[in-house]
Structure formats: C-alpha cells, structure tokens
Ligand SMILES: O=C(O)CCC(=O)C(=O)O
C-alpha cells in the first residue's frame with residue numbers, strides 16, 4: 001500500500017521502547033485505568049432548523065439557549081439541519097479519501113497541491129504525519145493530515161473538482177460558524193456585534209483533513225495527542241468509526257460518533273473572547289488496530305492582525321493578536337512539546 005506513511009520504518013527506535021506505552025506498569029497507573037474504563041457520552045444534539053425566521057420565536061430562543069449552555073458546560077455540541085448540503089459533504093469526503101490514497105511520496109512532496117510554503121505564523125508544511133520531534137510514544141500521533149489555509153486554495157494545482165468542492169465547503173462552513181458565533185456572543189449579552197463578520201471570513205479559515213490509519217500498536221500511541229484548538233470555533237465532520245474523546249470533569253469520555261451530525265467545539269480564542277464563559281476543552285483521538293478513520297476539521301479563525309479582547313470586564317486575559325497567539329503556541333510546542341496556550345495570557 002504505497003499510500004501509507006512509513007510509521008514503523010521511521011520510528012523504529014521509539015516503537016521498540018515498549019516501557020513507553022500509554023500507561024503500563026512503568027507508566028502512570030491512573031492513566032492506565034482511565035484508558036480502560038472510558039465512559040461514552042452523548043453530547044447535546046441541537047437541531048438548527050429551529051433557528052429559521054419562519055419558525056416559532058419560542059423554539060428559536062430555546063435553540064439559541066441550548067447552544068449557549070452546551071458551549072459553557074461541554075465546550076462541544078452536535079448539530080443537525082445545519083444547512084450544509086449533503087452533496088457538498090459527500091463530495092468532500094470522496095475527495096478526501098482520494099487525496100489520502102495518493103502515494104506517500106507524492107503527498108510528502110513540498111510542492112504537492114502548490115500550497116504555500118511555511119510562514120512565520122504557520123511554519124509547518126501542509127502535509128503532516130506522525131511527529132518528527134517525538135521523543136516518546138505519547139508524542140507520536142498515528143495519523144496523517146493536510147492543513148489547508150482556505151486563502152490559498154485558488155493556487156491549488158491539479159484537480160479542479162477538489163478545489164471547487166473545497167471552496168464551496170469552506171464558504172458554507174464559514175457562514176455556519178459565523179451564525180453560531182453571533183448566537184454565542186448574544187449569549188454573553190453582546191448584542192448586534194459585527195466583530196466576527198469583520199474579522200473572520202472563509203479566507204481567514206483553515207481546513208484540516210485527518211486520516212487515522214490502522215495502528216498495530218494502538219495501546220501505545222494516540223491517533224492525535226490531547227490538545228485544544230487554536231481558533232474561535234471548530235466544526236468537525238467525522239465518519240462512523242469513533243475514537244474522539246474529550247475531557248469532562250477531569251476525566252476522558254468517548255464521544256459516540258453520529259455521522260449525520262456535525263460536531264462544533266469552542267477553541268482557545270472564544271474562551272478568551274468570552275472571558276472564560278465558553279470552554280476550549282481538551283480532546284484527543286485514540287488509535288485503532290481494526291478500523292481506519294477519517295475526519296475533517298474546519299477552523300474558524302480571524303485575520304492574523306485581529307485583536308482578541310473580551311467585551312466582558314474585568315478581562316481575565318490581556319488582549320493579543322491572533323498572530324501573537326499562534327507564534328507563541330509554535331514556540332512553546334518547539335521548546336516543550338506542549339502548547340501551553342491561554343494560560344500564558346492570563347492577567348495575574
Ligand atoms: O479527528 C477528530 O475527531 C478530531 C480532530 C481534531 O481534533 C483536530 O483536527 O484538531
């Protein structure tokens with residue numbers, strides 16, 4: 001299978017170090033018991049058809065309230081009747097599978113898809129797999145991904161269908177995320193804001209296509225390491241396989257996959273903008289020995305120069321630009337393997 005990244009070959013030394021696995025006798029016992037006794041959770045499922053202007057105002061208010069409550073309690077919720085056409089979703093999934101089935105050597109070429117070369121705020125390549133900086137198995141994600149700035153897809157070479165599908169998908173998701181952002185702002189008592197309309201457009205957003213290959217060492221590595229998202233909102237489209245877990249009340253819980261729903265989660269920027277009311281919750285993906293998994297994350301982000309400052313006072317975080325945040329995250333990841341994140345910007 002020439003599309004498979006060479007995990008085993010390239011990470012031979014790390015993989016030989018069995019004492020390293022995710023919580024064995026030498027590891028953290030608490031972590032081990034957590035891995036074995038994971039509860040499943042049913043995230044709030046919100047039907048966005050209630051938001052229609054023609055519908056009842058009571059149902060509309062209740063739907064908005066459900067979104068606001070889920071963002072504060074879980075940081076995650078599922079949505080149905082979200083308005084993204086089924087054909088658009090299906091074409092994206094089809095194009096995504098085709099993309100990952102290309103030979104590894106081709107995907108890894110620097111010029112593949114003609115996406116932009118690394119810049120200071122996004123200094124890594126669009127195609128990523130495993131983690132060249134990993135010093136132990138816990139830092140080795142068993143996955144490959146394309147991280148695509150929507151601003152640059154007009155330059156994409158090759159498959160015209162893919163470019164058009166991605167453009168349509170990006171626009172639909174940017175509109176969807178914008179309407180959720182306004183509801184969340186209203187939930188904070190901030191009415192009639194044009195902050196999101198002015199600072200976030202489809203061209204400031206990113207798409208990340210993830211593939212989690214079968215993993216022969218599923219108990220030893222993650223599919224994707226625990227992290228929070230560096231954006232305002234993420235809209236995730238996942239298949240029916242499952243594997244996503246999130247932190248709830250200090251423990252990891254498994255999210256039951258619902259392939260008919262999109263999953264929305266709060267990112268770091270919204271946590272800061274909401275002054276901590278909405279939660280950017282840690283999540284991770286477990287690796288699987290049996291089933292391959294695909295997901296697509298849409299990251300709702302502002303311009304690099306956009307200032308993130310909560311309209312609620314007194315502010316918990318000092319104001320920072322999106323670029324300042326991403327540069328700091330990158331610096332911390334390089335230096336410590338951990339992004340640190342919002343706590344860096346807390347006002348003492
Ligand atoms: O694949 C998933 O379910 C989650 C992906 C994710 O968290 C990400 O791309 O940031």
Ligand SMILES: [Fe+2]
Nearest residue numbers: 227228229283
């Ligand atoms: Fe994520």
